[in-house]
Structure formats: C-alpha cells, structure tokens
Amino acid sequence: MSDNGTTRGLPAISRRQLLAGGTMAGFAAFLAACGTGGTATQAPSASESAAPAAASAEPSATASAEAAATPSAEVNWANWTYYIDVDAKDQTKHPTLDKFTAKYGTKVNYQEVIEDNQSFFGTIKPALEAGQDTGWDVVTLTDWMASKLVRLGWVEEFNLANMPNFTANIKDVYKGLAWDPEMKHHAPWQSGMTGMGYDPTVTGELTSLSAFFTPDPRWKGKTEYLTEMRDTIGLAMLYLGLDPTNPTRADADKAVAALQKAKKEGIVRDLKGNSYAEDLKAGDAVLAMAWSGDMVQALVDKPTLKFAVGSEGGMLWTDNSMIPKGAAHKGTAELLIDFFYQPEIAAEVEAYVNYICPVKGADEAMKALDPEIAKNPLIFPPDDILARLRVFGPLSEEDEAYFNEQFAKVLGVG
Amino acid sequence: MGTLLKRHRWIAPYALLAPGILWLLVFYVYPAFQMFVASFWSGSLEKGFTFSLANYTNYTEAIDQFAPQYLRSIVYAGAATVLTFLIAYPLAYTIAFKGGRYKNVLLFLVVAPFFTSFLLRTISWKIILGDTGILLGPIKELGLLPEDFRLLATPIAVISGITYNFLPFMTLPVYVAVEKVDFRLVEAARDLYAGPWRPGGGIAGALVAGGLAAVLGIVFAWPWPILAAGAALIGGAVGWFLVSESFIRVTFPLSLPGVFAGSLLTFIPAIGDYVNAEFLGNPDTRMIGNVIQNKFLTQNDYPVASALSFTLMAAILVLVTVYARILGTEELTTTGRV
Numbered sequence: 001m002s003d004n005g006t007t008r009g010l011p012a013i014s015r016r017q018l019l020a021g022g023t024m025a026g027f028a029a030f031l032a033a034c035g036t037g038g039t040a041t042q043a044p045s046a047s048e049s050a051a052p053a054a055a056s057a058e059p060s061a062t063a064s065a066e067a068a069a070t071p072s073a074e075v076n077w078a079n080w081t082y083y084i085d086v087d088a089k090d091q092t093k094h095p096t097l098d099k100f101t102a103k104y105g106t107k108v109n110y111q112e113v114i115e116d117n118q119s120f121f122g123t124i125k126p127a128l129e130a131g132q133d134t135g136w137d138v139v140t141l142t143d144w145m146a147s148k149l150v151r152l153g154w155v156e157e158f159n160l161a162n163m164p165n166f167t168a169n170i171k172d173v174y175k176g177l178a179w180d181p182e183m184k185h186h187a188p189w190q191s192g193m194t195g196m197g198y199d200p201t202v203t204g205e206l207t208s209l210s211a212f213f214t215p216d217p218r219w220k221g222k223t224e225y226l227t228e229m230r231d232t233i234g235l236a237m238l239y240l241g242l243d244p245t246n247p248t249r250a251d252a253d254k255a256v257a258a259l260q261k262a263k264k265e266g267i268v269r270d271l272k273g274n275s276y277a278e279d280l281k282a283g284d285a286v287l288a289m290a291w292s293g294d295m296v297q298a299l300v301d302k303p304t305l306k307f308a309v310g311s312e313g314g315m316l317w318t319d320n321s322m323i324p325k326g327a328a329h330k331g332t333a334e335l336l337i338d339f340f341y342q343p344e345i346a347a348e349v350e351a352y353v354n355y356i357c358p359v360k361g362a363d364e365a366m367k368a369l370d371p372e373i374a375k376n377p378l379i380f381p382p383d384d385i386l387a388r389l390r391v392f393g394p395l396s397e398e399d400e401a402y403f404n405e406q407f408a409k410v411l412g413v414g
Numbered sequence: 415m416g417t418l419l420k421r422h423r424w425i426a427p428y429a430l431l432a433p434g435i436l437w438l439l440v441f442y443v444y445p446a447f448q449m450f451v452a453s454f455w456s457g458s459l460e461k462g463f464t465f466s467l468a469n470y471t472n473y474t475e476a477i478d479q480f481a482p483q484y485l486r487s488i489v490y491a492g493a494a495t496v497l498t499f500l501i502a503y504p505l506a507y508t509i510a511f512k513g514g515r516y517k518n519v520l521l522f523l524v525v526a527p528f529f530t531s532f533l534l535r536t537i538s539w540k541i542i543l544g545d546t547g548i549l550l551g552p553i554k555e556l557g558l559l560p561e562d563f564r565l566l567a568t569p570i571a572v573i574s575g576i577t578y579n580f581l582p583f584m585t586l587p588v589y590v591a592v593e594k595v596d597f598r599l600v601e602a603a604r605d606l607y608a609g610p611w612r613p614g615g616g617i618a619g620a621l622v623a624g625g626l627a628a629v630l631g632i633v634f635a636w637p638w639p640i641l642a643a644g645a646a647l648i649g650g651a652v653g654w655f656l657v658s659e660s661f662i663r664v665t666f667p668l669s670l671p672g673v674f675a676g677s678l679l680t681f682i683p684a685i686g687d688y689v690n691a692e693f694l695g696n697p698d699t700r701m702i703g704n705v706i707q708n709k710f711l712t713q714n715d716y717p718v719a720s721a722l723s724f725t726l727m728a729a730i731l732v733l734v735t736v737y738a739r740i741l742g743t744e745e746l747t748t749t750g751r752v
Contacts, residue, residue, distance in 0.1 A: 269696060270697065271697060408708055412697025
C-alpha cells in the first residue's frame with residue numbers, strides 16, 4: 001500500500017522548502033503597501049477567486065457566536081501546499097475532507113493559497129481592517145503570524161463546546177503560550193522541530209548545541225545555520241541558557257554576538273534556507289541547524305545522517321488553524337478544526353505529511369495505518385524530547401524589527 | 415488612415431515609438447517613481463507608511479550602513495567583467511576569424527546554456543564546486559589540496575558564477591564587432607611590418623597578467639605571489655604566441671565598441687545580482703542585491719530598501735559615465751575609428 005517515503009506525496013518538496021521558494025510572493029505585500037493612500041485593494045486571491053461570494057451567498061447562515069447546530073453548506077479553508085493527505089489515485093481528492101463532508105454534509109473549499117505568512121497576511125489585512133469577512137473560515141498560519149493576528153484582535157474566539165476532541169486531545173507541550181494562554185484562538189495543525197542535523201561518521205555523536213559554537217576541526221567551516229531568524233536566534237539563546245519563549249532585545253544582542261563570534265572563528269560555512277539538507281547529503285556540511293520535516297526525507301537518502309535535539313533544548317514551530325474575525329461559517333469552522341483532532345483522522349493526515357502531529361493518540365492510531373511512521377521519532381517524538389522543545393515567544397512589531405535588523409548582521413546583509 | 419498619415423507625416427515616428435514608450439512608462443517609469451516615493455516613507459507594514467521629505471535620512475542610513483556591500487558589489491562585478499572580457503575576447507575572435515562554416519554552430523553553443531534557467535545553472539555550480547565534488551574531489555584525493563580547502567562559500571565561487579552567467583553578454587557584442595573588422599586591414603598592417611612582437615610582446619603580456627593577478631590577490635588577500643607567477647606565465651605565453659602589433663594597432667581598436675557594449679551589459683546586471691552571492695557565497699560575500707532583497711522581503715523595510723535601490727542606480731550611473739568618458743562615447747554609436 002504505502003511504500004514509505006515515496007508515496008507520501010511529493011517528498012522532494014517540503015512545506016518549508018515552499019516557504020523558502022515563495023519569498024518572491026512577499027513582494028505582493030509591498031505592492032499592497034504601495035496603495036497606502038487608504039484605497040485598500042481587496043484581497044485578490046483570497047476573497048475573490050478562491051472563496052467567491054462566501055459572504056454574500058448565504059448571509060443567513062452566519063452562526064457567529066452561537067453553537068453550530070446546523071453545519072453550513074460550505075466552509076472555506078486556506079492552507080499551505082502539501083499539507084493534507086491526498087488520494088493515491090486522484091491528487092485532487094483529500095480523503096479526510098471527504099469524510100468530513102460525509103459526516104456533516106458540508107463541502108470543504110480547501111485552498112492551498114498560503115505561500116508565506118507575510119504575503120497571505122497582506123491579502124486578508126484590508127478586509128480585517130475594514131471589519132469585513134475575509135472569505136476564509138479557517139486560516140493556518142505560523143506561530144509568530146498567528147500571535148500577531150491575535151494581538152490585533154482579528155481572530156474569533158472558539159466556542160469550545162463545539163470542540164470536544166480538541167480540548168481532550170491537544171498535547172500538553174502546546175498549552176499555555178503567552179499570546180493565547182487558554183487556547184481559545186488557535187489550534188495547532190502541524191509542527192516541526194529545529195535541532196541539529198549532523199553526520200556522525202565525521203563529527204562523532206553530538207548531544208549539545210555547544211557544537212555550533214565550538215571551533216572543532218571536525219566541523220569547522222562545515223557548519224551551517226538557518227536563515228530563519230527565530231530558529232537560529234532561538235537555538236543560540238538556548239545554548240546561552242536564555243529563554244526563547246520570552247525574548248528580549250538584550251537576548252537578541254547576546255545571541256547575535258555569539259553567532260558573530262562563531263562566524264569570525266570560521267566555524268560557520270553559511271546560513272541556509274533548506275539547502276542545508278542538500279549540503280549534508282553532499283558532505284559540504286557535516287553539522288547544520290535542521291528542521292525535522294526535511295530530515296525525515298534526508299535520512300531516507302543518506303541513512304548515516306542523524307537528527308538530534310540538543311540537551312539544552314530545541315525549537316518548536318507550529319502552523320495554527322484559526323478563525324479570522326467575521327468569518328461567515330464560524331460554527332462549521334470549529335467543527336472542521338475539531339474533526340482533525342480525532343486520532344484516526346490525524347493519523348491519516350500524518351501518513352502523508354512529514355511533520356509533527358499535535359494530537360494525542362495519533363501515534364497509536366498510526367500503528368494500524370503504517371507502523372514504520374509510528375516508530376519514526378521525527379514524526380512522533382517521544383515525550384522527553386517534546387518536553388525540551390520551546391516555542392519562540394511573541395514579539396511586538398518594534399521588537400520584531402529590531403530582531404530582524406540584528407539578525408541581518410549575521411546574514412551578512414546588515 | 416492612409417491619408418491621415420500622409421497629411422501628418424510627423425506622426426509616423428511617434429506611432430512607431432508608442433508601444434515601446436508605453437511599455438517603459440507602465441513597467442519602468444511608474445514603478446521607479448513609486449519606488450522613489452517609497453524611499454521617502456517612514457513607518458511600518460502593520461501601521462502603514464507616511465511620506466515626508468524629512469525621510470531623506472533613509473538615504474544616509476542606507477549608504478552609511480551598507481557601504482561594505484556596495485563596495486563588494488562593485489569589486490565583484492568589476493572582477494567578473496574583466497574575467498568575462500579575458501575569456502570572451504579570444505572566444506569571439508576565434509569564432510569570427512577561424513570559425514569558418516561552423517560560425518553559427520559555435521555561436522549557438524555560446525548561447526546554449528541560456529536554454530536552462532538562470533537559477534538552475536547557478537545551483538548546478540554548487541555540485542561542480544562542492545568540497546568533494548567533481549573538481550575538488552580528485553585533487554584532494556591526490557593530496558594536492560588540504561582537506562578543508564573549499565571553493566564554495568568564497569568570493570572565488572561568487573565571481574566565477576557571475577562570470578559564467580554573464581559570459582554570453584560579453585561574447586556576442588564582441589563577436590559582432592570583431593566580425594566586422596575588414597581582414598584586409600590586418601593583412602595590410604602585416605605587410606607594413608606590424609607582425610608578431612617577439613620578444614617584447616611576451617614581456618608586455620607577462621607584465622599585464624602579473625599585475626592583474628596581483629590586484630586580485632590584494633583584493634582577496636590570497637597568497638598572491640604564487641598566483642601572480644602563474645598568471646605571468648600564462649600572460650607571457652599568450653603575449654609571445656598570439657599578440658601581434660597588427661592586433662594591438664588594428665583589430666583591437668576596431669573592436670572597442672563591442673568591448674564597451676559587452677562590458678556594460680555584463681557590469682550593470684552583475685552589480686545588482688544577488689543569486690550568485692546567495693547560492694555560491696556565504697555571509698562574508700553578500701552583495702548589495704542581497705541586502706535589498708532582505709530589506710524588502712524579510713524585514714519589510716520598504717523605505718530603506720527603496721533608498722538602497724536608488725543609491726545603487728545612482729552609483730551605476732556615475733560609474734558608467736566615468737567609464738564612457740574614458741573610452742569615448744562615440745564608440746557606442748560609430749563602428750569604430752578608421
């Protein structure tokens with residue numbers, strides 16, 4: 001049935017790779033900003049083409065704050081590419097969504113329109129600013145963007161009465177984030193770990209993040225950091241004993257100083273988006289800050305490689321499902337988010353997607369589906385590893401600008 | 415319509431120009447203006463931007479903070495332009511004078527790499543230059559280079575990448591210019607004793623090549639004496655066997671317009687290039703294009719990014735003007751001095 005690794009969709013392209021490749025899409029945000037005069041250009045891809053007339057077609061169906069006694073006829077979900085299961089025979093079909101439709105009679109208008117957080121934000125921002133429906137009932141965005149939306153008050157509060165599976169099955173590591181302590185605004189969809197990818201045949205066994213900052217001849221000049229600010233600064237903070245869940249400007253200074261020192265000592269070869277995986281495979285790098293999702297694939301290609309979460313900790317990033325303010329089918333959206341917190345359904349998604357599942361019991365359900373994946377610690381990390389993971393804390397807009405500016409120095413462009 | 419045109423003959427040239435002008439207005443002038451306005455913004459993406467002339471500080475900030483990257487861009491693009499010239503000139507010369515009936519095939523081969531995407535061509539260099547790749551792997555195996563020697567993530571890789579990617583932009587204009595040279599002029603020069611320069615040509619070639627290597631060595635702080643010696647050897651050989659007085663006095667001056675056009679076509683895009691520095695370099699080799707990309711797409715700092723772009727445009731304009739003054743602008747429009 002599933003020959004592991006190859007049928008899991010299109011393994012060469014991971015969700016993060018798309019993220020890196022899609023940076024040009026960020027340009028859309030600039031173009032949108034050019035129209036600052038107040039003529040907010042209506043979100044083009046989102047509200048017009050992808051989710052047409054969601055608001056106007058059935059205004060009576062707006063369940064808003066009440067429980068969704070009767071699910072609406074359709075629900076609109078914006079997500080990233082290769083982020084949900086597909087039918088092996090028909091790439092356009094998503095079996096789990098079909099099951100949702102069978103259960104509730106709701107057609108899920110599932111659109112893979114998010115290429116990167118910033119530019120998608122640009123498409124929904126005008127509607128949210130004007131207090132209008134964005135056309136989406138569910139959007140799936142990364143922590144830092146999710147926290148920004150919550151901070152701006154542009155996210156509906158969940159009616160948890162509609163979401164029994166979510167409240168019961170969300171893993172503990174996700175709870176109690178500063179920006180949404182009671183988890184009333186976001187529900188994790190998929191996560192990834194940031195840790196150490198290395199080639200033990202060259203470096204020997206590594207357990208500490210200090211390797212990234214030690215000029216050892218075995219990996220000096222063959223070490224790579226990530227271009228993603230929150231991952232590289234986060235790991236540097238963990239190495240320094242600082243707390244990345246609550247980052248301050250002073251922390252940024254210390255982390256950047258440590259990173260710059262390592263660069264000066266010739267430890268660092270380069271900072272990479274996803275291509276570190278290629279470099280690890282080719283031997284151009286023997287130690288790299290790495291994403292678990294990529295490493296699942298890299299390990300298939302070069303089994304001698306290893307992925308580890310340092311003893312000081314690792315970073316956890318998450319893409320979260322949220323209901324944007326003014327969504328037309330809020331109640332149905334809650335049912336939809338909750339639907340994927342059933343372990344069997346979550347396992348079905350996970351059999352296709354290489355990331356970490358936030359749902360308790362999905363690993364048990366996976367054993368029936370594909371025992372190989374259930375055993376993979378990169379997809380179902382054991383609890384002691386999960387406990388070492390940290391989510392990068394929320395930053396105010398000013399602090400974020402400061403962090404990015406400092407990090408640009410590490411990138412060589414500051 | 416016909417009568418209209420006949421009565422107003424003056425319309426014709428404008429009508430012919432209209433599509434091009436319209437295109438430039440919509441896709442160049444308007445965005446450039448928009449960008450110019452943006453360079454006087456302050457604010458942020460979230461809170462919105464406001465325009466004020468007082469924000470000229472965006473420019474001082476841009477120049478102040480990013481002078482190293484500007485300088486690096488100029489040096490890399492300059493080095494790449496010199497290298498493309500050194501490679502393209504003999505190539506174009508050979509195709510034009512010795513190509514015979516294979517001229518078209520050879521020209522096609524020059525352009526052939528362009529059938530692959532720019533990005534793919536650059537990324538494939540990573541495979542070639544890899545630490546244990548097809549180039550360095552065998553040399554390291556023989557023990558001729560230390561194990562930790564690398565080309566990737568160094569200025570050498572970035573400049574090589576730019577040189578490779580822009581080679582056709584130099585080769586084609588030079589070819590067109592060389593091809594036009596009337597070979598009878600060269601023959602006449604030879605009849606008048608403008609023959610091979612021996613041994614003087616050899617010494618001159620060695621001096622030029624040695625000097626170039628020395629400059630490159632100083633720029634990149636390489637162990638340049640060895641490099642200079644090697645380059646002097648090659649330069650000497652070239653000077654000894656190939657360079658003749660007729661070439662220096664007739665062929666080369668007649669081909670100068672091609673060299674001028676080719677070097678502009680190489681230098682101007684190369685200075686703003688960020689792909690080679692991104693894929694083949696590392697943080698120590700980032701060029702101004704990388705800074706602008708980061709400012710625009712990661713930091714969303716549109717005002718400073720726009721100011722950086724405009725400063726780059728101004729810098730290029732100044733450099734090109736100086737260059738044109740030195741080489742003589744009439745070279746662009748005439749086929750050469752006779």
